[in-house]
Amino acid sequence: MASIPVALSTASVYPQTTAAAFDVASRLGYDGIEIMIWTDPVTQNAQALAALSEHHELPIVSIHAPTLLLTQRVFGNDAWAKIDRSIEIAQEVGAPTVVLHPPFRWQKDYARGFADGVAEREDASGIVLAVENMYPWTARGRQVEAYLPHWDPVPQPYDHVTIDLSHTASAGSDALQMVRDLDDRLAHIHLADGSGRTIKDEHLVPGRGSQPCAEVLQHVASSGFDGAVVLEVGTRKRTLADREADLAESLAFARGHLTA
Numbered sequence: 001m002a003s004i005p006v007a008l009s010t011a012s013v014y015p016q017t018t019a020a021a022f023d024v025a026s027r028l029g030y031d032g033i034e035i036m037i038w039t040d041p042v043t044q045n046a047q048a049l050a051a052l053s054e055h056h057e058l059p060i061v062s063i064h065a066p067t068l069l070l071t072q073r074v075f076g077n078d079a080w081a082k083i084d085r086s087i088e089i090a091q092e093v094g095a096p097t098v099v100l101h102p103p104f105r106w107q108k109d110y111a112r113g114f115a116d117g118v119a120e121r122e123d124a125s126g127i128v129l130a131v132e133n134m135y136p137w138t139a140r141g142r143q144v145e146a147y148l149p150h151w152d153p154v155p156q157p158y159d160h161v162t163i164d165l166s167h168t169a170s171a172g173s174d175a176l177q178m179v180r181d182l183d184d185r186l187a188h189i190h191l192a193d194g195s196g197r198t199i200k201d202e203h204l205v206p207g208r209g210s211q212p213c214a215e216v217l218q219h220v221a222s223s224g225f226d227g228a229v230v231l232e233v234g235t236r237k238r239t240l241a242d243r244e245a246d247l248a249e250s251l252a253f254a255r256g257h258l259t260a
Contacts, residue, residue, distance in 0.1 A: 004221060005228045006229050007062070007228050008024070008030045012231055012233050014238060023209065025247075031228075033058050035061070038071050041104065053093060060094065062092075062230065065101075083121065097127065098130070100132065102148065110253060119157075119159065127220060128160045131161055135170035135171035136151060146231075154178055163179055164180060167201065175216055179220065189227065193208050193209030205249055205253075206233075
């Protein structure tokens with residue numbers, strides 16, 4: 001196993017099941033799994049997840065809280081309840097990290113106490129809450145600030161951050177500079193790529209877009225980074241064979257640049 005674990009997000013096999021994600025990750029030689037909590041009941045069931053982890057001898061390195069638009073009703077409508085249940089699942093399955101998005105701009109009460117609430121829950125639980133970078137939305141040709149306090153977590157007072165290299169493409173951010181600026185606040189990486197030509201969140205196989213994926217991996221490999229690199233690539237429209245080939249290529253890319 002590499003010193004920095006390379007894990008597979010269950011989102012990378014969508015619309016296949018969580019069990020399928022464990023199976024392909026195990027066969028391809030990934031070091032672990034990130035669970036994207038969504039409407040699939042298995043992703044919400046700590047016992048089922050622990051059983052899959054034990055069966056495939058693959059640790060669950062992180063839980064992605066249901067903070068997407070598509071998962072607004074998972075674990076109810078209360079935003080903090082979603083985070084608290086995600087923390088509980090992480091504790092039950094032995095995952096050290098929960099990934100979460102910043103509040104949407106219409107979640108004003110949640111946003112008002114977001115940074116403090118994250119810090120308090122980290123202290124109480126011992127789980128790393130890594131807030132993910134997002135990107136501005138576009139409506140009628142104009143950029144809209146969809147997140148509070150901002151889609152860019154670097155200047156925010158979060159102790160731990162997730163950098164997603166597809167989101168940096170959508171935002172037009174300098175991914176390598178963000179990683180350098182975060183320094184030891186960088187706790188987690190979603191490895192994917194993006195063309196940078198569209199606001200669309202592409203989640204391309206690393207190396208197929210414009211993002212400095214190789215440079216980011218080489219930097220963290222020599223910087224004392226102690227988190228996980230999680231492949232979160234979009235394969236929804238691929239055949240099963242092409243999906244597996246993409247995930248194998250992604251793993252080889254990550255391992256190659258982490259040891260370069």
